[in-house]
Amino acid sequence: MDLNFTPEEIAFRDECRRFFRQEFPEAIRRKVLEGQHLTREEIVTSHRLLNARGWATPNWPKEWGGQDWSPVQLYFYQDEMQQAGVPSPLGFNTSMVGPVIAQFGNLATKERFLAKTANLDIWWCQGFSEPGAGSDLAGLRTRAERRGDTWVINGQKTWTTLAQHADWIFVLCRTDPAAKKQEGISFILAPMDTPGITRRPIQTIDGGHEVNEIFFDDVVVPAENLVGEVNKGWDYAKFLLGNERTGIARVGFSKARLKRIRELASLEHVGSHRIIDDPKFREKLSAVEIELKALEMTQLRVVAGDRKRDKGKPDPASSILKLKGSQIQQTSTELLMEVVGPYVMPFAMSDEGSGRNETGYGPDYAAGAAPAYFNTRKVSIYGGSNEIQRNIIAKAILGF
């Protein structure tokens, strides 16, 4: 056992740090670090800047634009990116549909989609969840029927994140109603402007618009939009969900948030002393830092184990990362709110949901605090709720 990073690994980390902090647009980074929402243009710009360097899709197979990095390199890349406030490349593209196409698509599908997906020329959204199929995703009912050279899709998806920006959607559809739940599902691609697709925005409790309902009413797409084999969609979905490995705990993001809380706590005063000078507050903050340090080490252990792991098979240890990582993200937003104090109350979000206080009520960092707290409740719900993660751990690790 050697718990130190190699000189090469350190050099790689420094190169990530330099690139993210010195070559990346400062304005975008500041918005991310201050918890403001980005516009579509800003997301596209930053994604393409990464891709120009081959850094939007390092986890892809090398022949399709991947970097063949070691797990430690991937870890540093993500950690430094999140700490610098560089927006992660769009996950629907880079860690969901891209890897599925690269792994299971035929050559024509790969050639048609992968480069455009890597460069965010196509913006993808994820059509998995339905009103009746959340945790029980395999209970989905949206149907695709084969008619001649086409698939005809009918049904409804929901919680579709950023579908308002999307060009395409990848949809899990039931293609064999007679088969066992998991065995009759296929993975189909559809352009969002196909006739029969309609979208209804859902406003979240923080006032933002990030999710949507998507209705499919006799939506016709060519047969070639099926990825891989028919009725194998469930395997691809599992591959996809197990694919997001190192980023899942959002350690770098939480580091940046705790740093910001520390900064704000030295601006805000209680009576004549700064909040950061209050020993109770410092203890609370350092307690979260300890949890985060432990998580970082756990993540490094999981990452190191990746070398020996069968690629593409979900590892139940990632459930530990998701569970703990989401809890730390949530606790940090509580601290943020407590630091801000009475000025959490004004609701100052513009229609664009900028999350920034432009209207001049109190300090400009105040407006985002309560919305961040409300919004971050989602991280223990989506991507497999924390209860589902515990079920996975109980079953797969403990053998219950």
Add this chain to the structure above:
Amino acid sequence: MDFDLTDDQRLLKDSVDRLIADRYDFEQRKKARTEKDGWSRAMWAQFAELGLLGLPFAEEHGGFGGGPVETMIVMEAFGRGLVLEPFLATVILGGGLVRRLGSAAQQDALLPQVAAGKLLLAFAHVERFSRYDLSDVQATATRAGDGWVLNGEKSVVLHGDCADKLLVTARTAGGRHDRAGIGLFLVDAAAAGVSRKGYATQDGLRAAEVAFANAPAEAVLGDPGGALPGVERVVDEAIAAICAEAVGLMQCMHDITVDYMKTRQQFGRAIGSFQVLQHRSVDMLVALEQARSMAMFATMMAADEDETIRRRSVSAAKVQIGRSGRHVGQEAVQLHGGIAMTMEYKVGHYFKRMTMLEMLFGDADTHQKIVSEMGSLF
């Protein structure tokens, strides 16, 4: 000790509960929010008719003569309804300040109007840097002829945008944190030198930033340099009131969650059939009952004449309400899943109101500190 309500209290409870059940459902509330003030004047008139706007006032002031228990009953019901109207600002805070600090003549002039629903009050106290410290006042009041003029800025004034008159704390002497030298002034909101910026708060209610530039005060309430003890007392009464409101919120969050668990199907059965989720909803209930007990304790102690005992008890209740409220709110959202993250569903609105009450007049850590510095509760 008797936890049963008297006949009169039961009558009050029945009528407020009925009003909330019949006239204050989620859709009606949503509609009221779109009205000019962000709440319903018609509903306000109903409150007046039921005698709620004079609830804690003496009968000679057009009041109901109610005590802390009556306030608790009404606030809990208002919590369940997520009531938008300025009851806390006008009746509990504004009315309370007039009652505790105003002269007999001032009470005679103001309270009957409040009770009749004709006068809206707001308490302008918090400042940009004061956070939860009631003695941290930088706004000033200076003598001008017979009267006073005010200068300074007040923050997050609850329902300050619609108030007819403001009750403003301002310094007449002493330094920023001195307990002595704080006065309470009545200012007409339309007076020259008063400017207001109203806004919605996170929970869908309203507040305002208010600035005073040589604004004339209509009157001073009580000793111009000795208002703080009275202000503290009224704030303690208000904390007891919002503890009761929070219990109403928690009760609803718990009820809605348990109902949802019994109907929501996943994996071919109700999610409530998973024992792990049953236990979570049981823990919510325990937190709720602890909070209910402490809300009652605050109700009992908020009028205590011994300042130390009163402060310590009310702060203890605020700690419990803060911790229970956070737990119940977060779990209500979690056990629902995605649906609770939406504006269209009721539970998120309870969660948000609960979060604001958790912060109002000091979060749990702030009050924990007060309790720990004031010695044992036993």
